[in-house]
Amino acid sequence: MTHRDATRLSLFLLLAPLVLWIGLLIVLPHLGIGYLSLREKVAPRVYEFGFGNYLAFLREPIYWNTLLRTAVMSVLVTGLALVIGFPIAYYIAKVAGRRGRASLFLLCLIPLWVSDLVRAFGWIVLLRETGVISGLLQWAGIAGGPVEMLYSDATVVVGLVYTVILFMIVPIVSTLDGMDNSLIEAGYNLGGSRWTVLRRIVIPYAMPGIVAGCIIVFMLTAGSYLTPILLGGKNSMWFTEQIYDQFITRYNWESGSTFGILLLAFTSFVVWAGLRLSGQSLATTVAKG
Amino acid sequence: MTNDLECERLTKRFGPFTAVDGVSFEIPRGSFFSILGPSGCGKTTLMRMIAGFEQPASGDIRIKGRSVLGLAPNKRNVKMVFQHLALFPMMNVGENIAYGLRCAGIGRAEIETRVRDVLVRIGLPDVAGKQIAQLSGGQKQRIAIARCMVLEPDVLLLDEPLGALDLKLRERMKIELKLLQHQFATTFVYITHDQSEALVMSDRVAVMNAGRFEQIGSPQELYHAPASAFVAGFVGDSNRWAGRVLGQDGDGVRVDIGAGLSVTAAGSAAAGSVVDIFVRPEAIALAADAAPGANRLDGTVDSLLFNGAASRVLVRLADGQLVEVSHVPDGRDGGLQQGAPVTLSWSPAQTRCFAQGA
């Protein structure tokens, strides 16, 4: 075999797993739910094509209310995660000494791998009326009886921020890590104030990390299931819950697929808009590893 | 006499750019051959073609008389020391050296013997168990060479291996490489942009520029009898003037170098043509009395550059040009002061003249 033929063969062999993976597990399945979402049930065992499922979604206030609510709260959580997390990321990347930085980063990475479930469970243990915080409040005399802190929007937000904040911090730390300190020092040397340097030097430099963090956090929040359900209770009104409901409880796969497509379209739109507005692309942010 | 390596009209193109343009040369057995040229002249491409990592567009490469064009890079008996040495970091010294032997399927006992022998030959008998990161720069060089030599190649290619070393170590390694080459009695082909490396170590040197060999010869020939303006300017230091030929003058040409000054150069050229003049700093004397027929120029001392044995005096001519003259200070206050008038003189035989663009 000549050298060129060998390269050709190895190219095809390497392309095969990629194409199979993307084709069979991503592209075709998504076409599948797209197809299913367009199938309407007009009579038992009789199906037609049309946008009926989508119309049903729009006609039922509870459905699009839930989507809207999910969207708004996801944006809120993303914003909070950014505001709370950026100073932490900055501290780790720039302020802490070398050994401090390594151990702090480690402390951040370890909870990252703990399951959503364990995290939500921990919050339940802390916040339910027989939980730790309630007990502490009673013991300190602040509360007269058991305090139920679960099942409220605030709790869900706190829980969601907790779940996703590390995914905001890690990309920002990675980006800031590559930043040469002399850029910041030059900013001061040329007369900038702390706020100016932050706004005009640090944040623009960290933008790819910030955008990557926001995208990942938004996706995780909107697609989250356990945290809203466990911390918010039956009326948490999170859109993923609707999808599960349609598929598992009602066995209405057509409707479920429709909701899935809507969630996907919505989150993709927000991601695309975010990338556009900040002038980045998938390759420069998320794919930077 | 047989040639270990012969190249015949080798050409390589990358798109519209010709990197190597019809290069031919022969290297006799057991010699140290250097290819000297500036960055981008094509010497690395030439070496990669010999090793088999690039295919020439046309031409032939023969090792010990047999063409190797069709052979894959892992089948040719030319071994290469890479620019950054490419020692395998995941293996220790012994395993690095044994790598080629294992690929050849040689038995374990014999591998051990050969590795031990080659380590003794390069003067590092105890390092077989060490990790690469534990070695010094000079030691890594020798290990890289040993890794190739243990395979007893026909030709050893060295791609600017001394670049990463500091000055003192580089000077020492030049001598060591020369000695190693004698010891192994293998043909070394050495590419570099540093002319002092090429001059010190080589039996013959080829000066390469823009894909072509401008001159092939011994270091002395290149230094004292450069064949083109490029070689004259690249090898060693020279004072350089542009001028117009006034006419023949005995067995030299009279050249006007501007501002009313003129010098006599060896050789001949058409009257009126534009030429470049080269004179080495050590050929110029700071003496008022000079042999008849010598070139003379008046000037004033501009600055004294002390550099031990390589000290220079910068002399400013009437028209503002600076001339470098070798002048080793003898410890006393030499008599040379800034601003003092001096007369420069040198013989026409030491004056090279090339048509401009040559």
Place this chain on the structure above:
Amino acid sequence: MNVAAPQTKLAKGLYRAYVLLFFVYLAAPLVAACAFAFNDSTFAALPWKGFTLDWFFGDTEPKLGLFHDRRLLSGLRVSGLVGLSVALLSVAVGTTNAFLFERHDFPFKRTLYIMAVIPLVIPGVILGISILVFASMLANGADAAFGLDLDFLRPGLLLVILGQFSFLTTITTLVIGARLRKFDVALEEAALNLGAGRLRVLRTITLPFLAPAMIAAGLVAFLVSFENFNTTLMLIGSDSTLTITMYDRIAKLGSTPVLNAVSFVLIIGSGALALISILIQRDKAESGH
């Protein structure tokens, strides 16, 4: 808040306090979940009734410990099995993808690269439903056209493995690709020059260099697979993973502190594996590679 400008002692102190508070916030639920694993009480709540290991090793109702609870142990086994399979598969395909993108040029390379990264921005629930729908379509089609009963395409462990594989491969591709990019091709050329065949070069030079990244990627894939819920819930059949079993207990069947014991094991386990994966990568990176 930066490397150069001097700060007041107060500002520095406040910043430090903020960082400290953050890490307390980070640790609180995890500590709460773990602590009650050792509480000698049938409720994971205060007051503290004494230290016990019964929730791990107890073998009589109502204090059935983790290691005697058959359902939980079975879940543990299933999670481990799935995790191992997914890790092996995704590292293998991640490696071929890394070589494909780093070493070859081909038409549509950029598009394919973006498609390979996209699974990271698709919510897990959507990955789950899409594969469920597609597999069902294939199974139904095979049944209708050929009368084949393709059981493996029905919800079950194979679908779970494929569902997790679909997005974990993106992560392994990025991690291994990043390492491959740092590889000095001169090493491969030197090996060829010394007489090695191409396969030998791969085996003795390139893959040993990639090994730390491959191992780290495998550990990450195992961890993420182990704790995965959203995608798994849609594709699970009769065998449950640990997270699904635990969720059933929390949300529906009622829980004893044995779940705290599970949390403890999960936290310690994922923390240890995460630590190892980080240390492996850092170790090799520092030894002058």
